[in-house]
Amino acid sequence: MPLLCCGFANLLMAQAPNPNGSNHGTRFEQLGSMLRDPxxxxxxxxxxxPKYWxxxxxxxxTATLDDEKQKLTGSETITYYNNSPDPLTYLWLQLDENEHDLRSDNQSFDGSKMDDKMSMWSVNRVLKEDKDLGVKIVKVADAGGNTLPYTINQTMMRVDLPKTLMPGEQVRLKIDWWYNISNRMSEGGRxxxxxxxxxxxxxxxxxxxxPRMAVYSDFQGWQNKQFTGRGEFAxxxxxxxxxxxxxxxxxxGATGECQNYKEMLSSTQYQRWQQAQNSKEPLEIITLDEAKQNLESRSTASKTWIYEARNVRDFAWVSSRRLVWDAMATNVEGKKVMAMSYYGPEAYPLYRRYSTKVVAHTLKVYSKHTIPYPYPVAISVEAANGMEYPMICFxxxxxxxxxxxxxxxxxxxIGVITHEVGHNFFPMIVNSDERQWTWMxxxxxxxxxxLTEQEWDNNFPSRRGPAYKIVDYMKMSKDQLEPVMTNSENIVQFGPNAYAKPATALNILRETVMGRELFDFSFREYARRxxxxxxTPADFFRTMEDASAVDLDWFWRGWFYGIEPVDIAIDSVKWYRLDTQEPGAVSRDKKAEYDRDADHISRARNRAAGVKFAVDQDTSLQDFYSKWDRFAVSDKDKARYNEMYASLSPEEKxxxxxxxxxxEVSFSNVGGLVMPLIIEWTFADGTKETDRISAYIWRKDEYHVTKVFAKDKEVVAIKLDPQRETADIDEENNSWPRVSVPSKFELFQQQRGPRGASRGRNPMQAAREGSN
Structure with a gap:
């Protein structure tokens, strides 16, 4: 049964071959040696x-805060348990405040330049004024008070043990220290x-x-890479x-639960705290009026707040006389959690309405997608900042x-509270090494x-997550890009690389590659395990595949180990219909072809000019052929067709x-990053249909693919990735026929100010002024 080509459109794209000379076999190979051996x-x-440890x-x-000199003095006892199979002769601790010490490499190893406008932070980086910042170790001793030798290398401190710490043993260290607290607004830092x-x-x-213990692990030994201010903490x-x-x-306010609220609070405040245990709305433990009264006080007395926290990796706290504090009880997977916020008067209009409720919402949504939140408290503190610690964030x-x-x-x-509270799950609970793999x-x-923002408000303008929002980063020049699997200190575009691209990749996995059911089960399994x-990354990659039966090595290879963008183009479209040999259809096709060939420009213009044709003026010139219908269907034609049709099988009929x-549609992988084909068909009657083809269609040729589709109705337009699911960087080659996509530019005036502060006139002000 021959096929007749009735329509054709062709747009050719060139694509260089793989470096190994093959047109396939690179992007779909298993990761193999790229992952750590099991x-x-x-x-x-x-x-x-079975032997994980x-x-x-x-x-x-114990710590004392000097509010007059902005100085912290502390003393700690660390009990360290060696659960590893290795004997240890020394221990490594982190002294992160030494990032502010002028002798640390991070104070000098970044390039700098002068701008027309310079912040104090930028100026300080040039001046390098010695403000006597950094940790001052007073003493390191064992449980008996005997001095232990130690060596400080910038932000790391090695303590040499008097005897080898054998597997299964524990050792107790006593450390006294102090440091001058830095101005976070001008010096930077968390x-x-x-x-x-x-x-x-x-x-x-x-x-x-x-001073905090560094991690000693089975996959790298001591994690004693220097803290430079970017890569965070193991x-x-x-x-x-x-x-x-x-x-x-x-x-x-601090990590954990306060053990002496009754002594720290007034009787009225403590009563409010008790009421908050059952409150479904945020209740002010310390009110705005009380915070404003505190602003005027300058107590020379002191109080000692006592907090305890179990099974956490860190401890942080906030202290000030200018704080409102509200709290409410939140049911998270059947467990009561106290959601709380601390904030100054300037944040009251926003934080009083939203903060604690955002905390509660975040805990519920994250618990649904990972594991139930295990801690008793979650706190949001307004501090013109964005940083996370167990149970508390700024x-x-x-x-x-x-x-x-x-x-x-x-x-x-709302976004930053969601993000920082969410860090309780990653990495405070699922405790990856942030210093090595920021993306984890x-x-x-x-x-x-x-996910949480989208469940907060269906119209929430999430900055990261939707695939199309990563396009501007992925289309940048190669010298501005590096794989997601890059150490944090070596990343040029830190936010897009470590935050946005992996988040986008996971959303694409969930919505486009795996589907929500398989993805959600696997992601929860990773969090549970x-x-x-x-x-490590291998544990995440392997779990996602193990729990879903989806081979994702091609995806990890492209999105996490590579820098290629997604750019898939429609090269050509050929339209075929079955030549049924039905006499009427054959006659119509022949007539159409005859008319198309006969109707040349001269013929058309002669008609339009009213030319008097000889055969019309002299009818004697007309004969049989003048009235003969060359395309008429004869009875013999019909009989031959009926005989042929009767001989067909039911399937052929x-x-x-x-x-x-x-x-027949031909596609090109112009960008290099293989992705599924999502094809939207628009039919002549205005209806639409979408086909989804697995990325494995590229496995035998990673650059060019041709595929035939059968449709009941005539197609007038084809569009790739109609809902912008794949982060395709060039949407103009996604359509047939081609559709131009306009580009826009925007003029803006650069503004500077405290992070998260409102600036300038806003619609709320305009509405108030209009009502007056």
Whole structure:
């Protein structure tokens, strides 16, 4: 049965071959040696092995905050448990505050330049004024008080043990230290203080504030890579008991649960705390009026707040006299969790309405997609910042002095609270090594942030997650790109690489490659397997495949180990219909072809000009052929067709009767990153249909693919990736016929100010002014 080609469109694209000379076999090979070999500690399925182990460190800490000199003095006892099979002759601790010490490499190893406008942070990086920052170790001793030798190498400290710490043994260290607290707003960094000149008070966000045990693991030994201010932390789980002595008019919020609220709070405040245990709405434990009264006080007395936390990897706290504190009880998977917020008067219009409810919402959505939140508390602190610790995080979001704020400020605040609270799950519980693989922390968390934002409000303008939002990054020049599997210190475009691209990849896996059911089960399985453990990328990759039966090596290879973009083009479309040999159809086709060939330009113009033709003026010139219908269907033609049709099998008759349209479509992989083909067909009657073809269509030729589709109706347009699911960087070659996509540019005025603060006139102000 011959096929007749009735329509043809062709657009050719050139594509260079693979470096190995083949047109296939690169992108679909298994990762193999790119992943760490499985062992008794980590299995090939992605589950912790039968001999998996990890260390433990318990802390008993006392600290005193000097609000006059902005100085912290501390003393700690660390009990370190060697659960490894290795004898240890020394221990490594992190001294992260030494990132501010001028002798640390991070103070000089980045390039710099002068701009027309310079922030104090930028100027300080050039001036290198010695402000005596960094940790001052007073003493390191064993349990008996005997001094132990130690060596400080920038942000790491090695303590040499008097005798080898054998497997199964424990050792106790006593460390005394102090440091001058840095101005976080000008010096940078996660912890430090912010000074409020209008009331002369400080807000202290105490983070990375004590000597912390580095991780010793089966896959790398000691993680003692220097802290440079970017790559975050690899930490050991343990239990904490912390006593913080601060001015008596300060309020302290911290990791864990306070053991002495009754002594720290007034009777009225403590009663409010008791009421909050059953409150379904945020209840102010310390009210705005009380916070404003505290702004005027300058107590010379002190109080000691006591907090305890179990099975956490870190401890952070906030202290200030300028804090409102609200709380409410939240049911998370059948367990009560206290969702709480601490914030200053300038954040009250936003935080009082939203913060604690965003905390509660985040816990519920993350618990649904990972594991039930295991801790008793989750806290959001407004600090013109964005940083996370177990059970407490520091966020931004401040209103104008008149109490108004922009929609962008509100949404930014909701986004950052969601993100930082979400970090409780990644990496505070699923405890990956942030120093090595930022994406396992930030990328996974940003993905869950996107899910949570979308369940907060169907119209929430998420900055990261949808595939099309990563396009601008993926189309950048190669010298600005590096694989997601890159150490954090070596990344040029840090936010897009470590946050946005992995989050986008996971969303594409969920919505386009695996489907929600398979993805969600596998993602939860990963969180369940590695909760309170130290996973690596291989453990994540293997678990996602093990739990879903989906081979994803091609996806990890492209999205995590490569820098190629997605750019798939429609090269050509050929339209075929079955030549049924039905006499009437044959006659119509021949007539159409005859008319097409006969109707040349001269003929048309002669008719239009009213030319008097000879055969019309002299009818004697007309004969048989003048009235003969050369395309008439004879009885013999009909009989031959009926005889042929009667001889067909039932299957052949169904095809004949279907009047199917066949479309041969050729595609090119211009960008290099293989992805599924999502094809939207628009038919002549205006209806649409979508076909989804697995990325494995590229496995035998990674650059060019041709596929035939059978359609009941005539197609007038074809579009690739109609819902922008694959991050295709060139949408103009996604359509047949071609459709031009307009580009836009925007003029903007650069603005500077505290992170998360509203700036300038906003619609809320305009509405108020209009009503007056």
């Amino acid at each position: 062992s008794m500690y980590r299995s090939a399925s992605g589950v912790p092995g 990890q260390q433990r460190a318990d802390y008993d800490i 912890g430090g203080y912010e000074y409020f000149s209008e009331d002369g008070n400080y807000l202290y966000t105490m983070a990375q504030w004590y 930490l050991t789980f343990g239990n904490f008991r912390v006593k913080m002595t601060v001015p008596a008019d300060h309020v302290v 966020n931004y979001g401040r209103a104008e002095k008149d109490g108004t704020y922009s929609e962008a400020t509100k949404n930014g605040m 922390d930030e990328g996974l968390n940003t993905f869950c942030q996107f 590695w909760a309170f453990k130290h996973p 169904r095809l004949y009767d279907s009047k199917k349209n066949f479309y």
